[in-house]
Amino acid sequence: MTTQPETATLPRTAMIGVGSMGGAILAGLRSPDVRIALPITVTTNSAASAAEFDGASDVVAYAAETDPAANQTAVRDAELVMLAVKPWMIAGVAKEIAAEIAPGTIVVSVAAGVSCEQIEAELPGAQVVRAMPNTPSHLGRGVTGVAGGTSASAEAVETVRQLFETVGDVIVVREDQINDVAAVSGSGPAYLFLYVEEMTAAALRRGFTPEQARVLVNGTVSGSAELLVQSGEEPAQLRRNVTSPKGTTEQAVLVLQDANWGELFDRALAANVRRSEELQRGE
Ligand SMILES: NC(=O)C1=CN([C@@H]2O[C@H](COP(=O)(O)OP(=O)(O)OC[C@H]3O[C@@H](n4cnc5c(N)ncnc54)[C@H](O)[C@@H]3O)[C@@H](O)[C@H]2O)C=CC1
Ligand SMILES: O=C(O)[C@@H]1CCC=N1
Numbered sequence: 001m002t003t004q005p006e007t008a009t010l011p012r013t014a015m016i017g018v019g020s021m022g023g024a025i026l027a028g029l030r031s032p033d034v035r036i037a038l039p040i041t042v043t044t045n046s047a048a049s050a051a052e053f054d055g056a057s058d059v060v061a062y063a064a065e066t067d068p069a070a071n072q073t074a075v076r077d078a079e080l081v082m083l084a085v086k087p088w089m090i091a092g093v094a095k096e097i098a099a100e101i102a103p104g105t106i107v108v109s110v111a112a113g114v115s116c117e118q119i120e121a122e123l124p125g126a127q128v129v130r131a132m133p134n135t136p137s138h139l140g141r142g143v144t145g146v147a148g149g150t151s152a153s154a155e156a157v158e159t160v161r162q163l164f165e166t167v168g169d170v171i172v173v174r175e176d177q178i179n180d181v182a183a184v185s186g187s188g189p190a191y192l193f194l195y196v197e198e199m200t201a202a203a204l205r206r207g208f209t210p211e212q213a214r215v216l217v218n219g220t221v222s223g224s225a226e227l228l229v230q231s232g233e234e235p236a237q238l239r240r241n242v243t244s245p246k247g248t249t250e251q252a253v254l255v256l257q258d259a260n261w262g263e264l265f266d267r268a269l270a271a272n273v274r275r276s277e278e279l280q281r282g283e
Contacts, residue, residue, distance in 0.1 A: 008162050010036035011079035011106070016071055016093050018042045018049070018061075021110055022084030024138035028167030030058055031140070041074040072100045080106040080159065081126075083119070087111040087279045094122035101126050106156045108163075112182050113279025116149025116175055127156040131164055132181040135189050142168030143188075145181030183272035191268070196221055 010029070013036060018026050022042070029036055039060045044050045050063035062070035075081045075097045083090055090111045101107065103125035109116075116128040129152045133144040144164040148157040157172060164170045173181060196217055203213035228235060243249040 008035065010034065010163055010166075011159065012037040012077065013080045013082065013163070014041040014043075014075045014078035015082045015084055016043050016074065016097070017084035017086075017089075018044055019084065020135060021133060021137075022082065024135050024142065025082070025084070025110075025133060025164075025167055026059070027138050028140055028142075029163070031166065034166045037079075041078060043070045043074045071096050075100045078105065080108065080163070083107065083109040083111060085111070087113050088282070090114045091118065091122055094119055098123055106152070106159060108160050112186065113179070113276040115280055116147075116151070118280070120149055120151050127152040129157055129160045130175060130178050131160060132178050132186045133164060133167065134185050134187075137164075137167035140167055143185040144168065144170045145173045145178060145185070146170055147173050147175040147178050149175065179273045179276040180269070182276055183269040187272055192221070 013029065015022050015026060026040065026042065028034070029040060038058050040058060041060050041062070042050075042053070043062045043064055045064050047063040047066045050061040053059045053061035060074075062074050064070045067073070071093060081097070081101065083093060085093055090109055091114075094107075101123050105126050106129060107119060107123055107126040108129045108131050109119055110131050110133055112132070114130075116130055119128045120126070128149040129146060130149070131144050131146045133142050136142045137144070142164070144167070146157060146160050146164060148154075148160075161170050161172055171181075199220075200210075200213045200217045203216055204210065208216065224238070227233075228238060231238065233241075239253070243253060
């Protein structure tokens, strides 16, 4: 997690939707290291998830299913509003809150496949920014791409960058790169977890118990990721360090490379981007 510069205090923030992604970001914003104007106001759909914040001194939660004005109430007087509902709900939520959004309010959407222009059409006067985070944000180890729409000032983009720095690393990109950020890092944790699932299944097939397979596979993935971070070495070098000439790894790597991972990853990322484009067309 990156700590903010001494002077920066994040503005009064409202979050519409605190599920997998919004919840991860909220966890970062609630860290004691983060200076943010309080309270953070949030909405969830269900009263039960809003009730999880009962008694919190830093968060006030409203439930959309029991309070039809929940989203309007949450964004009232907020200087920054984060939209973290499903992509197909963004336009409806934007419409719903439009009357409460003062000119200049920063509205940041984390939704895949919803353009700044589409949100700006519902919220004239807002400064619209897109962000594409990922779920390791929950641990302060996220990666986020941030892109401002034409309505957003450089200061607004910088504020959003600082906000996402509370939950990990941030790169500022052009909006036309956001779908690619989603394909690489937004969805990226899922690809890695798929690897873990498949490797665990293969270990079970080789006779290990589920507990043994969990220790072997989870430990290998987390230890290797930490080695990548802490050693500062290139992944190819780290791979070579394991791959003794004429040894065992070499044989497995040859089999894996035979599956043409370059082409496979190109196809996977292209499918991801294609889905963002479909979402943008409302499909
Ligand atoms: N899950 C992920 O890894 C990532 C998700 N995103 C984006 O984040 C957005 C949210 O996705 P998830 O968090 O995965 O979904 P989710 O289903 O876990 O969370 C959605 C949240 O919206 C709330 N909600 C539903 N209807 C509402 C309403 N009418 N008013 C207020 N809140 C309402 C739900 O209670 C829940 O808190 C999506 O647009 C997705 O594209 C972006 C990057 C990564
Ligand atoms: O699967 C999705 O649509 C979202 C966007 C990036 C990660 N999860």
